[in-house]
Amino acid sequence: xxxxxxxxxxxxxxxxxxxxxxxxxxxxxxxxxxxxxxxxxxxxxxxxxxxxxxxxxxxxxxxxxxxxxxxxxxxxxxxxxxxxxxxxxxxxxxxxxxxxxxxxxxxxxxxxxxxxxxxxxxxxxxxxxxxxxxxxxxxxxxxxxxxxxxxxxxxxxxxxxxxxxxxxxxxxxxxxxxxxxxxxxxxxxxxxxxxxxxxxxxxxxxxxxxxxxxxxxxxxxxxxxxxxxxxxxxxxxxxxxxxxxxxxxxxxxxxxxxxxxxxxxxxxxxxxxxxxxxxxxxxxxxxxxxxxxxxxxxxxxxxxxxxxxxxxxxxxxxxxxxxxxxxxxxxxxxxxxxxxxxxxxxxxxxxxxxxxxxxxxxxxxxxxxxxxxxxxxxxxxxxxxxxxxxxxxxxxxxxxxxxxxxxxxxxxxxxxxxxxxxxxxxxxxxxx
Amino acid sequence: xxxxxxxxxxxxxxxxxxxxxxxxxxxxxxxxxxxxxxxxxxxxxxxxxxxxxxxxxxxxxxxxxxxxxxxxxxxxxxxxxxxxxxxxxxxxxxxxxxxxxxxxxxxxxxxxxxxxxxxxxxxxxxxxxxxxxxxxxxxxxxxxxxxxxxxxxxxxxxxxxxxxxxxxxxxxxxxxxxxxxxxxxxxxxxxxxxxxxxxxxxxxxxxxxxxxxxxxxxxxxxxxxxxxxxxxxxxxxxxxxxxxxxxxxxxxxxxxxxxxxxxxxxxxxxxxxxxxxxxxxxxxxxxxxxxxxxxxxxxxxxxxxxxxxxxxxxxxxxxxxxxxxxxxxxxxxxxxxxxxxxxxxxxxxxxxxxxxxxxxxxxxxxxxxxxxxxxxxxxxxxxxxxxxxxxxxxxxxxxxxxxxxxxxxxxxxxxxxxxxxxxxxxxxxxxxxxxxxxxxxxxxxxxxxxxxxxxxxxxxxxxxxxxxxxxxxxxxxxxxxxxxxx
Numbered sequence: 001x002x003x004x005x006x007x008x009x010x011x012x013x014x015x016x017x018x019x020x021x022x023x024x025x026x027x028x029x030x031x032x033x034x035x036x037x038x039x040x041x042x043x044x045x046x047x048x049x050x051x052x053x054x055x056x057x058x059x060x061x062x063x064x065x066x067x068x069x070x071x072x073x074x075x076x077x078x079x080x081x082x083x084x085x086x087x088x089x090x091x092x093x094x095x096x097x098x099x100x101x102x103x104x105x106x107x108x109x110x111x112x113x114x115x116x117x118x119x120x121x122x123x124x125x126x127x128x129x130x131x132x133x134x135x136x137x138x139x140x141x142x143x144x145x146x147x148x149x150x151x152x153x154x155x156x157x158x159x160x161x162x163x164x165x166x167x168x169x170x171x172x173x174x175x176x177x178x179x180x181x182x183x184x185x186x187x188x189x190x191x192x193x194x195x196x197x198x199x200x201x202x203x204x205x206x207x208x209x210x211x212x213x214x215x216x217x218x219x220x221x222x223x224x225x226x227x228x229x230x231x232x233x234x235x236x237x238x239x240x241x242x243x244x245x246x247x248x249x250x251x252x253x254x255x256x257x258x259x260x261x262x263x264x265x266x267x268x269x270x271x272x273x274x275x276x277x278x279x280x281x282x283x284x285x286x287x288x289x290x291x292x293x294x295x296x297x298x299x300x301x302x303x304x305x306x307x308x309x310x311x312x313x314x315x316x317x318x319x320x321x322x323x324x325x326x327x328x329x330x331x332x333x334x335x336x337x338x339x340x341x342x343x344x345x346x347x348x349x350x351x352x353x354x355x356x357x358x359x360x361x362x363x364x365x366x367x368x369x370x371x372x373x374x375x376x377x378x379x380x381x382x383x384x385x386x387x388x389x390x391x392x393x394x395x396x397x398x399x400x401x402x403x404x405x406x407x408x409x410x411x412x413x414x415x416x417x418x419x420x421x422x423x424x425x426x427x428x429x430x431x432x
Numbered sequence: 433x434x435x436x437x438x439x440x441x442x443x444x445x446x447x448x449x450x451x452x453x454x455x456x457x458x459x460x461x462x463x464x465x466x467x468x469x470x471x472x473x474x475x476x477x478x479x480x481x482x483x484x485x486x487x488x489x490x491x492x493x494x495x496x497x498x499x500x501x502x503x504x505x506x507x508x509x510x511x512x513x514x515x516x517x518x519x520x521x522x523x524x525x526x527x528x529x530x531x532x533x534x535x536x537x538x539x540x541x542x543x544x545x546x547x548x549x550x551x552x553x554x555x556x557x558x559x560x561x562x563x564x565x566x567x568x569x570x571x572x573x574x575x576x577x578x579x580x581x582x583x584x585x586x587x588x589x590x591x592x593x594x595x596x597x598x599x600x601x602x603x604x605x606x607x608x609x610x611x612x613x614x615x616x617x618x619x620x621x622x623x624x625x626x627x628x629x630x631x632x633x634x635x636x637x638x639x640x641x642x643x644x645x646x647x648x649x650x651x652x653x654x655x656x657x658x659x660x661x662x663x664x665x666x667x668x669x670x671x672x673x674x675x676x677x678x679x680x681x682x683x684x685x686x687x688x689x690x691x692x693x694x695x696x697x698x699x700x701x702x703x704x705x706x707x708x709x710x711x712x713x714x715x716x717x718x719x720x721x722x723x724x725x726x727x728x729x730x731x732x733x734x735x736x737x738x739x740x741x742x743x744x745x746x747x748x749x750x751x752x753x754x755x756x757x758x759x760x761x762x763x764x765x766x767x768x769x770x771x772x773x774x775x776x777x778x779x780x781x782x783x784x785x786x787x788x789x790x791x792x793x794x795x796x797x798x799x800x801x802x803x804x805x806x807x808x809x810x811x812x813x814x815x816x817x818x819x820x821x822x823x824x825x826x827x828x829x830x831x832x833x834x835x836x837x838x839x840x841x842x843x844x845x846x847x848x849x850x851x852x853x854x855x856x857x858x859x860x861x862x863x864x865x866x867x868x869x870x871x872x873x874x875x876x877x878x879x880x881x882x883x884x885x886x887x888x889x890x891x892x893x894x895x896x897x898x899x900x901x902x903x904x905x906x907x908x909x910x911x912x913x914x915x916x917x918x
Contacts, residue, residue, distance in 0.1 A: 002549040004556045005510055005537030006563070007517075012508030027900075033575050033606035034822070035484020040508055043515060047849040053825045054900050057481035060607050065579055072477075079478035079913060083826055083905045085898075095506060095576040096607055099545055125506030126542050126576055356539070359563055380514055384521075399514030 007358020007381040009301070009326040009398060010166070012125035014094050015040040016133030021050055022164030022171075024197035025087040029080050029118075031073050031104055032094025034059035036125075042165055044404070056080040060096045069097055073107045081114055087198040088145075090137065091120040098124035117198075119144030131217050131301070131327055134163045138221040141191075141201060148229050149205035155186045156207040157257065158231075160218040161239060162303065164192050168400045172409030173239070177213065180240070180412055183267055184250060184259050205229045211253065213239055215302040215340060216333035237340050239307035242315035242416030243275045244345075275413040282420070286316065289427050292392055293372030294319045299361055299382050300397035301327035302337050305352070308377055308396065311416060313344045318375070320350035321368050324361045326379070326397075329354055365389060375423065392426050435624070435697045435798070440585055440601040442621040442693075444609035450795045453610045455820035456911045459775075459788065462818055463810045466795040466802055473793075473820065474914040482791075482822045483844075486572065486604035487512060488615025490535070493570050493602070493622060495520055495667040496674065497531040500566035502538070503604075504553050504584060505574025510537025523644060527668050536560050545580055550587050557587070561595050567671040568598045570622055578605035598671075600626035610822055611792040613689045613767065620694040623666070623674055624701070631679040631702055637661045638725070639683040639698070641691035647865035647872070654869070657738050658731045665694070678702040681729045684721070686711060686864045688803055689769030689794070696798035705729075710804045711769070713867040714777030715750065720808075746870035750781075753877040758782040760884065763835055763851075765789035765821075765828055766843040770861065772805035774841060776814065777867055781877055785816045786835050789828060791844065793820040819910070825850060826901060827910045832856060838884060855894035857883045 014036055017028040027050050030037055037052035046052055056079070058064070058072045073091070080089055089111075093104050104120060111118040121140035123133045138160070159177050162170040171193045178188035189207055191200045210225055210233035212218045222233035234256045240249035247268045254264035279286075296318050298305045302325045312318040323341060334354055342349040355361055362385040365376065374391035376382050380401040386393030395403055396410075396419075410419045445451035452473025455462060465471035486509065494501045494516045503510040513535040524531040538556055540549060557571060573584050588601040600622045604615070638655065640662040648664055655662050660681065663673055677683070683698050684707040685691020695706035709724035710717045719739055726735035760783045764774055768790040775785045797803055809815075821827045829850055832840060840851035840858040851858040859880060861867065867876045 002504075002538045002540045002544050002552040002556070004559055005507060005513070005539045006534070006560075008507065008510055008513045008537050010507060011511045012506045014508055015511075030481055032481075033484065034479075034482045034610055035487060035606050035612060036508060037481035038483045039487055039511055043845060046846050049898065050900055051846060052481055053823060053846050055481045057479060059479050059482065059610060061610065062608055065607055075477040076479070083478065083901055085900060085902045095545075095574075096579065099576060099579045124542075125508040126540050126545050128541070129507055380518060399518075401514065401518040 004357055009356065009379055010129040010131065010328065011040050012129060013123040013127045013133030013136065014092055014125055015130035016121065016123050016137045017055065017092055018165035019134045019137045019163065020090045022192040023088065024195060026197065027084055027086040027089055028055050029077055029089050029091045030055055030057040030094065031069065031091060031097045032057060032060065033096055036094050056084065065096060065100055068100060068102050070102050070107050073104065074110065077111055077118060081116060087116060089116060089118045091118065092123045095125045098122065117145055129328055130166055131163055134217065135221055139224055142225055142228055145201055146205050146229060151206055152208060153187060153203065153206045156189055156203065157181055157186050158189045158204050158207045158210045159213065160210060160221065161213040163217060166398055168405040169409050172407045173411045176409040176411035176415055180250065184254050184264065186257055205231065207231060209233055211236065215306050215337045216329060217303065237306065238310055239303055240412060241307050241311040241410050241419060243272050243413055244314035245310050246412050247272060271413050278417055285424055291373045292375060292427055293370045295321045295370040296375035297321045297323060297365060299324040299326060299378030301325065302329050304397045306340055309341060309350050310344065311419065313348055315416060320348065321370060322351045322353055322364055325352055325354045326356055328356050394423055394426055435700055437625040437701065441603050442617050445611045445614045445794060446609055449797065451611055451792055452820055453792050453822040454914055455793065456914065457818065458815055459809060459818045460815045462793065463806050471795050472917060475917045476913045477915055478913040480825055483612040484606040485609055485612045485615035485618065486574065486606055488612050489602060489604050489618035490572055491516060492616060492619035492666050494533050494535050496669045496671065497529065497533060498566055499533050499568045499570065500560045500564055501535045501570045501572065502557055502560060503572045503574065504538045504577050504582065506540045506576055507537055509574040510535065513537060523667055527645065529668055532564060534560065534564055540576060545576055548580065548582055550582055554587050554591065557591055558594065566597065568600065568627060569595065570600050570602050572602040572604045574604060575606045598626045613792060616690050617693040620697060624694065624697045627671060627674045628678050629675045633679055635679045637663050637680045639663050639665055639677045639680045641665045641685035641694055643667065643864045646863050647868055658734055660729065678704060680704050682707055682725060684725065687769035688805065689767050692797045708799065708804060710808050711773045712869060713773045714780050714873050715870065716776065716780055717773060718869045742870050746874055750874050750877060753881060754782050756881055757877060760838040761786050762839040762841060763787045763832055763837045764841045765847060766861065767791045768793050770843050772803065772809060774861060774867065776805065776809060777873065779814050786837055787817045787831050790820050791823050823847060826905060829899060829901060830906060830910045833906055839880065852890040852893050853897050853899060855890050857887055857890055859883050
C-alpha cells in the first residue's frame with residue numbers, strides 16, 4: 001500500500017536501468033514515458049559510453065495509453081539494433097505499458113534471432129524499488145542469456161555485491177572485491193564496471209560458485225542460478241570494510257573454496273601488518289579527537305548499515321546507537337539481518353530499525369543521547385539533523401550530494417583506511 | 433488563447449500552442465510555415481529518452497520557500513526529492529534566506545494500481561501538513577495515477593476544509609506531452625489559480641521569471657536606476673510575494689519558454705503588462721528589452737540614458753573581441769527559448785550558425801503571436817538550417833559529425849559532452865544569465881574565445897573514446913526516422 005516517502009532513499013524498479021548501464025556495452029531500451037530515464041539517473045557521471053540520453057525509449061504518449069504501445073516498441077527495438085552500437089539490449093518496462101497491458105514479452109520474442117541478444121525485464125515503477133529492479137535484471141540475464149556449462153574455469157568465482165549507482169562506491173568496491181579474491185589465488189568474475197561486460201556474463205556458468213556479498217540483495221538471484229545453472233553459492237552478508245571483517249571474509253571464502261589455510265593466514269598476516277602500520281600512526285587522532293563521542297548511527301541500506309556498523313564497532317571500538325535500515329527490506333530478510341547486527345565484538349548488539357520514513361528517523365536521532373557529539377553516517381538527508389545535533393556527518397549512502405565519487409572504494413583493508421580518512425577529515429574541519 | 437483558471441488542468445503545449453518536437457528544414461521555412469499556420473511536426477519511429485514534464489513543473493514549485501510538494505506515484509516519480517533538498521538549501525543559503533520546502537512521495541505499489549489509494553493520499557497530505565506546516569501544498573498526479581483514474585481533484589477539494597493554507601492539485605502525467613516545458617505552464621497555472629490574489633494596489637515591482645537568481649544582485653542594481661524593484665520567481669519566492677504579483681508594473685522573463693504562460697496569464701487576468709520583446713541576451717536583446725520595459729512602465733527617458741551610459745563602457749570592448757570571433761562556425765542545441773535568442777547573439781558576435789536545434793518549437797505563444805525571437809531573425813534575414821528535436825542525441829551527433837563546427841553550444845544537463853567526444857569545443861550555456869546584458873555578453877564572448885584557444889580537453893578525450901552509434905547511422909540522413917503524424 002502507498003506510504004509516505006519523507007526523505008526518500010530509493011528509486012523505483014525501473015532504475016535498474018542503472019544496473020544495465022553498469023555492464024559495459026549493454027544498453028537499456030525503455031518502454032516507458034519520455035522522462036523516466038532522466039529522472040532516475042544520477043545527475044553526474046552520465047557521460048560514459050552509454051548514458052540516459054542515449055537510451056532508446058518508446059516515449060509513450062496519450063494515444064499509446066489508449067491504443068497500446070507494442071508497435072512502437074517493435075520499431076524502437078528494431079532501430080536500436082541498427083543505430084546503437086551495443087553488445088546487449090535490455091528492454092525494461094515502465095508503469096504505462098504494464099498498466100495498459102502491452103504484451104512486451106511477445107514483442108521481445110520476435111527479436112530472438114537478432115544479431116545481438118535482446119532480453120526483457122519487467123520493471124514497472126509500482127512493482128518495487130530499485131533493489132528489487134536490480135534483482136529482476138539479474139534474473140533476466142540468467143533466464144535470457146545463460147545455460148548450464150560443462151566447461152568450468154578452475155577457481156572462477158562470480159561476485160555479486162553493491163547495486164551499481166545506488167551505491168556510489170560500486171565501481172571501486174567491485175574492483176577491490178576482485179582484488180581480495182585474486183589475493184586468495186582465485187579468479188574473480190564480475191559483470192559491472194570498467195571492461196566488464198558480455199564476456200564476463202558468458203563466463204558466469206563456468207564459475208565454481210557464486211559469492212553474494214550483501215545482507216539480502218542478490219540472494220534470490222543466486223538461488224535462481226543454483227536451480228537453473230547448478231551453481232552453488234556462498235552468502236557472505238557483510239561487505240568487508242577494515243581489517244576485522246576483511247580477514248574474516250578471506251577466511252570464510254578461502255575455506256569455502258578450498259584454499260589452504262596456511263596460505264590464507266599468511267595473506268591475512270601480511271595485510272593486517274600493512275593496515276595496522278597506518279592505524280598505529282594515526283591512533284593519536286582516533287583517540288584524541290576532543291569533540292566526538294563513542295556513539296554513532298548509520299542511516300543506509302542494509303548493505304552499508306551492516307558493513308559500516310561492523311567496521312566502526314569491531315575495528316575502531318566505537319559503540320552503536322540505533323542503526324537505521326532504509327531500503328524497504330523484504331520482510332523475510334529482516335530477522336536474519338537483525339541477527340547480523342547482534343554478532344558484534346564483546347557481545348555488543350546494535351539495535352536495528354527498519355524504517356523508510358525519514359521524519360521518524362530524524363526524531364529518533366534527535367531523542368537519542370549520544371553522550372556527546374554524535375557521528376552520523378548516512379544519506380544527504382542527514383546533513384540537516386547532523387547540523388541540529390552538532391554531529392559529525394559523512395554522506396556515504398544514497399542520496400549522495402555535495403561530494404564526488406569516481407573510483408573510490410570502502411572495501412577491504414585500504415577501503416577501511418579510506419573511510420577513516422573521510423570520517424576524520426570531517427571531524428578535523430571543526431575545532432578539536 | 434484564454435487561460436482558464438477554474439480548471440486545475442492545463443492543456444499541453446501541443447494542443448494550446450501547436451508546438452512540435454519533430455522538424456527538419458531551415459529557419460525561414462519553419463518561421464513562414466508557423467506564420468501561415470501550415471506547420472505540422474513529425475513523429476519518430478525511433479527515439480531516445482528525454483525529460484519528464486513533472487520535473488519542470490514540480491521543481492519550479494518546490495523552489496518556492498516553505499511549501500510542500502506531494503508527488504502521488506511510484507517511488508521513481510518522486511526521486512527528485514533529494515536533488516530538490518540539495519538545490520533549495522544551497523540556493524537559499526546563497527541568498528541568505530531559509531526554506532523548509534519538502535518534496536514527498538507516496539511509494540505507490542501494485543496493489544494501489546488495482547484498488548486505488550486516494551484515502552492513503554489524503555492521510556499523507558494531512559500528515560505532511562502536520563509535520564511541516566507548509567504555506568501551500570501542491571498535490572501532483574503521475575502516469576500511473578492518471579491511467580488508473582485517481583481523482584486527486586476530489587482529494588484536494590475535500591482537504592480544503594481541513595487545511596487552512598492553499599492545497600492545489602497539479603496534473604503531471606508524464607505521457608501527456610513530449611514537451612517538458614509544458615511543466616512550466618503547469619507550475620504557472622498552479623500559482624495563478626491557487627496562490628495569486630487580485631491586486632489591491634499598484635506597486636513599482638517587476639515580476640522577473642528566471643531559474644536560479646544568479647544575476648539577482650546586479651539586476652536589482654540595474655532596476656534601481658529606474659525606480660523598479662524586481663521580484664524573482666519562483667526560486668526563493670515566498671508565498672506572500674506570490675500573492676501580490678498581480679500588483680506589479682510588468683512581468684518579464686529570462687526565457688520565453690519559461691515565462692510565457694505566467695506573463696500572459698497575469699496580463700490577461702489582472703492587466704499586468706507582459707514584456708513581449710526579444711529576451712535580454714546580447715546587445716540587441718538587452719536594449720530592445722529595456723526599451724520595451726521603458727515604454728510599458730513609462731520610463732523611456734531614464735532607460736535610454738542608462739543604455740547610452742552602458743554602451744559607452746561595453747560596446748568598444750565587445751567590438752574588440754568580435755574581431756577575433758569573426759568567421760567561426762557553430763552548431764547549437766537548446767530549448768527554443770534559448771536557441772533562437774542565442775543564434776541571434778552569435779550572429780551579433782560574427783559567428784556563423786550552421787545548424788540550430790531546438791528541443792521543441794512553439795509556433796506561437798499564448799498571445800497568439802510568433803515568438804519574438806523568431807520574428808526578429810526573420811525580419812533581419814538571418815537564416816540557417818534548423819531542426820526541432822527533443823534532445824534526440826543521435827540526431828545531434830549525426831549533425832556534428834557532418835558539419836564539424838568550430839563550436840557547439842548547448843543547454844540542458846548531459847548535452848554538452850557529445851561534441852567534446854568528437855573533438856569539437858563545447859560551451860554549456862547552463863546559467864540562464866550567462867549572456868545577460870552588456871556585461872555578460874562580453875564575458876560570454878571571452879569564454880567562447882578561451883574555449884577555442886585551448887582545445888586540450890576535447891583533443892584528449894576524442895582520441896580515446898568511441899561514440900555510441902554504429903557506422904551505419906553516420907551514413908544516414910538525420911530525417912531517416914521521421915514520419916508524418918497520423
